Amino acid sequence: MAAPAVKAARGRSVLALGLRRAVPRLPGLSQVRWSRYGPEYRDPQIDKEYYRKTLAELTEEEKYEQELRKTQLIKAAPAAKTSSVFEDPVISKFTNMMMKGGNRVLARSLMTQTLEAVKRKQFEKYHAAAAEEQATIERNPYTIFHQALKNCEPVIGLMPILRGGHFYQVPVPLPDRRRRFLAMKWMITECREKKHRRMLMPEKLSHELLEAFHNQGPVIKKKHDMHKMAEANRALAHYRWW
Amino acid sequence: MLKRMTRLVSGARQLDPGRFLHGEPQAPQSLAAHLDNQVPDESPRATSCTSEDDPARHGEQHEGRHYRIPLQDLRTVFPHGLPPRFGMQVRTFNEACLMVRKPALELLRYLKNTNFAHPAVRYVLYGETGTGKTLSLCHVIHFCAKQDWLILHIPDAHLWVKNCRGLLQSAYNKLRFDQPVEASSWLKDFQTANERFLSQIKVQEKYVWNKRESTEKGRPLGEVVEQGLTRVKNATDAVGIVLKELKRQSGSGAFRLLVAVDGVNALWGRTTLRREEKSLMAPEELALVHGLRKMVRNDWHGGAIVLTLSQTGSLFKPRKAYLPQELLGKEGFDALDPFIPILVSNYSPEEFESCVQYYLENSWLQHEKAQTEEGKKELLFLSNANPGQLERLCAYL
Numbered sequence: 001m002a003a004p005a006v007k008a009a010r011g012r013s014v015l016a017l018g019l020r021r022a023v024p025r026l027p028g029l030s031q032v033r034w035s036r037y038g039p040e041y042r043d044p045q046i047d048k049e050y051y052r053k054t055l056a057e058l059t060e061e062e063k064y065e066q067e068l069r070k071t072q073l074i075k076a077a078p079a080a081k082t083s084s085v086f087e088d089p090v091i092s093k094f095t096n097m098m099m100k101g102g103n104r105v106l107a108r109s110l111m112t113q114t115l116e117a118v119k120r121k122q123f124e125k126y127h128a129a130a131a132e133e134q135a136t137i138e139r140n141p142y143t144i145f146h147q148a149l150k151n152c153e154p155v156i157g158l159m160p161i162l163r164g165g166h167f168y169q170v171p172v173p174l175p176d177r178r179r180r181f182l183a184m185k186w187m188i189t190e191c192r193e194k195k196h197r198r199m200l201m202p203e204k205l206s207h208e209l210l211e212a213f214h215n216q217g218p219v220i221k222k223k224h225d226m227h228k229m230a231e232a233n234r235a236l237a238h239y240r241w242w
Numbered sequence: 243m244l245k246r247m248t249r250l251v252s253g254a255r256q257l258d259p260g261r262f263l264h265g266e267p268q269a270p271q272s273l274a275a276h277l278d279n280q281v282p283d284e285s286p287r288a289t290s291c292t293s294e295d296d297p298a299r300h301g302e303q304h305e306g307r308h309y310r311i312p313l314q315d316l317r318t319v320f321p322h323g324l325p326p327r328f329g330m331q332v333r334t335f336n337e338a339c340l341m342v343r344k345p346a347l348e349l350l351r352y353l354k355n356t357n358f359a360h361p362a363v364r365y366v367l368y369g370e371t372g373t374g375k376t377l378s379l380c381h382v383i384h385f386c387a388k389q390d391w392l393i394l395h396i397p398d399a400h401l402w403v404k405n406c407r408g409l410l411q412s413a414y415n416k417l418r419f420d421q422p423v424e425a426s427s428w429l430k431d432f433q434t435a436n437e438r439f440l441s442q443i444k445v446q447e448k449y450v451w452n453k454r455e456s457t458e459k460g461r462p463l464g465e466v467v468e469q470g471l472t473r474v475k476n477a478t479d480a481v482g483i484v485l486k487e488l489k490r491q492s493g494s495g496a497f498r499l500l501v502a503v504d505g506v507n508a509l510w511g512r513t514t515l516r517r518e519e520k521s522l523m524a525p526e527e528l529a530l531v532h533g534l535r536k537m538v539r540n541d542w543h544g545g546a547i548v549l550t551l552s553q554t555g556s557l558f559k560p561r562k563a564y565l566p567q568e569l570l571g572k573e574g575f576d577a578l579d580p581f582i583p584i585l586v587s588n589y590s591p592e593e594f595e596s597c598v599q600y601y602l603e604n605s606w607l608q609h610e611k612a613q614t615e616e617g618k619k620e621l622l623f624l625s626n627a628n629p630g631q632l633e634r635l636c637a638y639l
Contacts, residue, residue: 085611085620086639112638119608119638123334140608141638 037075044077045069080104090146090180097184098201110201115141117206138213148212152183152219156230161239170239171230186219187212194218290599291339297385300342300350306596308339311384319387321434322397322427325376327633335604341593343374345586346381352582353382353546358498361540364547364578366506369586370564372630375550376504378586382548383502391498391545392439394488394537396428399508400555402530406515414479418529419515425477425530429470432484439497440464445487451476463487482533489537492544499545501537505552509535510574512558535577549578589627597629601636609639 045051053062080092091111099107118141126137138144157174160167174182187208195204211217292307294300300309316324316338323329324338332338349365356363367375387393396402402424412418433440443463450456451473457465463484470480492499503509509531515523525531538547551569553559563569566583589597598618601607611617621639625631 085614085616086609115638120330120334127336139605142609 041073041075042069044074046077046081046083048083088142090149091142093180094145094149094184094188098188110205113202114205114209115145117202118144118209121206121210144213145209148209149180149183149187151215152187152212152223153179154182154223154226155179156227157182158226158230158233159240161236163239168236168239169229169233170236171233172240183219183223186222190219190222290596290603292342297350297381297388298354300347302347304342305344305347306341306590306593308341308596308600311338311340313338315384315387318435319384319393320380320395321431322395324380327630328377331633335606339600340377340381340384341374341597341600342381343378343586343593345374345584346378348584349378349382349548350385353385356546358495358544361543362499362501362545362547364538364540364549364581365584366566366578366581367548367550367584367586368564368566368569370588370628371554371561372628373586373588374629375552375586379502379504379548379550383500386498386500387435389498391500392436392488393500393502394432394485395435395500395502396534397431397504398552398555399503399505399531399534400552400557402528403508403511403513403515403525404555404557409515410475412478412529413475414482415529418527418532419517419523420475420478420529422474422477425481426471426474429467429477429480429484433464433467433471440467442496443487443491445483446490449483451479478529481530485533485537489542492542495544497544499542501545501547502549503534503538503547504550505555506538506549506578507551507553507556507559507569507571507574509538510571510577511556514557538578549581589629589632591627594622594627594632597632598636607636607639612636612639 055063080096081087095104095107095111098110119139122137122139122141122144126134126139129137138147154174156171157178158169159172161170187205191201191204191208208217208219212219290308292304292309294304295309295312297309311319313332313336316332324332328338345367349367352363352365367378369375383393383395402421406421406424408421408423410420410422412420441462441464444460445457445463445466446459448456448459449466451469455469455473457469466480466483466487470477470484488499491497509525511525513523513525513528515528517523526535538549540547551564551566553561553563553569556569559569566578566581567575570578598607598621602613607613609617612621621632621635625635
């Protein structure tokens with residue numbers, strides 16, 4: 001009963017996806033990332049508080065919602081998503097991008113070592129600083145991480161557009177998720193390539209994060225280079241048709 | 243055999259020499275301790291830290307609280323450094339705070355009531371990984387250093403049976419092997435820790451190093467140590483001589499000797515060192531291990547022996563092994579029998595609270611959710627109140 005329904009859903013999903021996306025991500029190219037789930041699949045509810053509410057506390061809508069979920073198909077929760085209070089989707093995404101060969105355990109341990117290294121460096125600076133400066137020194141590794149990535153996000157990007165047999169680099173506004181992706185990608189590439197052979201990833205990454213937090217360093221420079229190129233090519237902006 | 247040991251210790255306690263040995267504390271300090279007991283401060287700093295910095299005065303009322311070791315004491319009492327993660331914590335916080343826990347208090351009570359006329363009692367701290375055996379040992383060493391004992395501290399016996407370079411055949415005994423690097427670094431630390439004793443203790447025998455150098459009878463022990471440090475080839479023999487002389491003279495009453503070995507199961511385990519013919523060596527073929535095994539026997543008096551078992555650095559032992567029988571093996575257990583086993587377990591709920599409170603006071607827990615009740619419950623669940631795991635968790639939160 002469930003199997004043919006699922007199979008039918010999957011069969012439908014290919015067409016449904018093709019019909020759904022009205023605005024393609026890239027001009028002239030089709031979707032690369034498919035989901036094996038059809039549109040009728042609902043996202044899993046990870047939140048602990050949702051399940052802790054007793055029957056009396058629920059409102060009418062929530063009761064209806066719960067009854068509905070009993071009949072609906074629900075996607076499987078990914079292994080990396082937990083109901084921990086310390087969970088952070090940005091850190092999770094960054095860990096996934098650092099991962100090689102599916103070794104998320106190693107990537108997670110590198111991430112935790114990086115956060116620890118950032119914290120220890122900041123504590124050292126805090127103890128060495130005078131009383132007035134101590135209030136300005138940020139010691140929370142999570143705020144430093146988020147702020148550093150935010151500082152690395154480009155505002156405008158370049159896209160190669162084919163006109164008259166030549167590819168022109170056209171300045172284009174980037175959606176939020178592309179900007180976040182570029183910031184993380186630049187950070188990871190920088191830390192992988194531009195370091196001494198014997199230097200470990202947490203050490204390099206913590207150094208780069210702290211520099212990006214203060215709007216300095218090679219990743220910020222890369223962002224500025226991107227902005228400068230976009231500014232230089234602004235005459236080509238009319239090549240964009242969306 | 244254990245009954246005989248407990249009777250010895252309880253017999254000593256009946257005489258109650260502890261109070262008289264160390265004398266009554268002076269009036270103002272006792273008043274401070276009295277006030278400490280009477281009026282428990284409600285301020286957050288007081289619930290996790292105590293102002294009592296002298297381990298001799300630690301008692302049941304200080305259980306679960308942290309006490310500070312002055313940083314200059316650290317350099318003299320622990321010259322080799324503390325365990326790596328604790329060392330990092332000391333450098334980050336600019337202070338060394340140890341928690342006063344039950345096993346350490348028990349050991350301190352036994353040490354205060356030792357009868358120095360009886361053979362040295364062996365205390366073995368055992369427990370699962372990360373429960374705090376090494377730091378309890380450090381607490382005891384700090385106490386003995388404050389009481390002016392001579393401390394013979396081997397920070398990790400596992401380092402002597404693995405990854406050693408530059409093994410030499412011993413000149414003293416052709417069948418054994420010397421380890422110049424390990425021996426000289428240990429001699430350096432021994433010298434830093436016990437400077438004042440090295441000039442007082444005199445050698446009771448003439449030692450000939452080579453054709454030109456020798457140490458006469460009656461010279462201070464410091465000369466032997468200097469010889470070991472300058473001529474690295476003789477370092478292992480110098481260590482052997484130091485151990486022999488200390489064992490011989492500990493009974494005289496001029497000083498009290500504490501032998502503290504961390505990871506004592508290395509002495510009776512296996513090594514990963516090979517001879518030139520690529521065959522594995524047994525631990526008894528190493529001169530340092532041989533000397534240490536003799537030191538840990540209870541055929542001398544005038545001190546105590548405190549040992550720690552450790553699976554973390556051990557070779558060829560399963561990860562979950564923590565009991566003395568499992569880690570020491572038959573040979574080691576028979577050699578150490580009889581001993582007083584002291585179990586070091588995970589944090590109790592109060593100790594866990596105190597530890598988390600200490601981290602919060604030092605602003606170590608920066609994550610906003612870590613300060614809430616939900617966060618604390620999650621920390622308890624993830625670490626299972628294991629001190630080592632909790633420390634690693636809090637490091638990145």
